[in-house]
Amino acid sequence: NAGVTQTPKFQVLKTGQSMTLQCAQDMNHNSMYWYRQDPGMGLRLIYYSASEGTTDKGEVPNGYNVSRLNKREFSLRLESAAPSQTSVYFCASGTSSYNSPLHFGNGTRLTVT
Amino acid sequence: GIQVEQSPPDLILQEGANSTLRCNFSDSVNNLQWFHQNPWGQLINLFYIPSGTKQNGRLSATTVATERYSLLYISSSQTTDSGVYFCAVVIQGAQKLVFGQGTRLTINP
Numbered sequence: 075n076a077g078v079t080q081t082p083k084f085q086v087l088k089t090g091q092s093m094t095l096q097c098a099q100d101m102n103h104n105s106m107y108w109y110r111q112d113p114g115m116g117l118r119l120i121y122y123s124a125s126e127g128t129t130d131k132g133e134v135p136n137g138y139n140v141s142r143l144n145k146r147e148f149s150l151r152l153e154s155a156a157p158s159q160t161s162v163y164f165c166a167s168g169t170s171s172y173n174s175p176l177h178f179g180n181g182t183r184l185t186v187t
Numbered sequence: 188g189i190q191v192e193q194s195p196p197d198l199i200l201q202e203g204a205n206s207t208l209r210c211n212f213s214d215s216v217n218n219l220q221w222f223h224q225n226p227w228g229q230l231i232n233l234f235y236i237p238s239g240t241k242q243n244g245r246l247s248a249t250t251v252a253t254e255r256y257s258l259l260y261i262s263s264s265q266t267t268d269s270g271v272y273f274c275a276v277v278i279q280g281a282q283k284l285v286f287g288q289g290t291r292l293t294i295n296p
Binding site for chain 2: 114115122166174175176180
C-alpha cells in the first residue's frame with residue numbers, strides 16, 4: 075500500500091541548477107497535483123493534471139514545468155532554481171478533479187542556496 | 188477569490204480534553220476536506236465532507252454549506268493528535284482546492 079510516493083525526500087540546489095521531482099501513485103487515480111508549502115502558510119497549487127494527457131496551471135506556476143508521463147506518474151521540473159523556490163513540495167492524487175478525497179505524498183524538502 | 192478562514196490559529200490543550208476547530212468560507216463550495224499535518228510533515232486526509240456530518244473514531248466533522256462553515260471535533264485528545272489541521276475547499280464551478288492557513292493544535296501529556 076504505497077499510495078503516493080515522492081522522490082527525493084530532500085534536495086539542496088545552487089541557484090541556476092535544474093532538477094526534477096518525481097511523483098507516482100498506485101491508486102489508479104485520474105487527477106494529480108503539485109503543491110508547495112512555505113512556513114506559516116497553507117498549501118498553494120503549482121500545477122495539476124485532471125487526467126492523463128492534460129496539465130493546467132495553478133496559483134503559482136512561474137518557474138516550474140510539469141509532465142504527466144502516464145496515469146501513474148506526474149513530475150515537476152525546476153529549470154533554473156531560485157532561492158524563492160526553497161519550500162516543501164507535495165504531490166497529491168485523487169479519483170476525479172477535486173470532487174474526491176485528496177491523498178498526499180510525504181513531501182520533498184528543497185533548499186536553493 | 189474565495190477566502191478560507193480557520194480558527195483558532197493556535198490551540199493548546201491537555202490530554203483528554205475535547206476541541207472544536209472551525210473553518211469559514213466566503214463562497215458556495217462543492218468540496219470541503221479536512222487534513223491533519225503531523226509533526227513529521229505528513230498530510231493525512233481526515234474527511235471529505237461537502238455537507239452533513241461524518242464520524243471516524245474520536246473525530247467528527249460537520250459542514251453546513253448553506254451557512255458556509257465546517258467544524259472539526261476532536262474528543263478525548265491524545266498527544267498524537269498534535270499537528271496542524273487544514274481545511275480546504277473547492278468553490279462551485281472551479282477546479283482549485285484552496286487551503287486555509289491551518290489551526291496548530293498542541294496536546295500536552
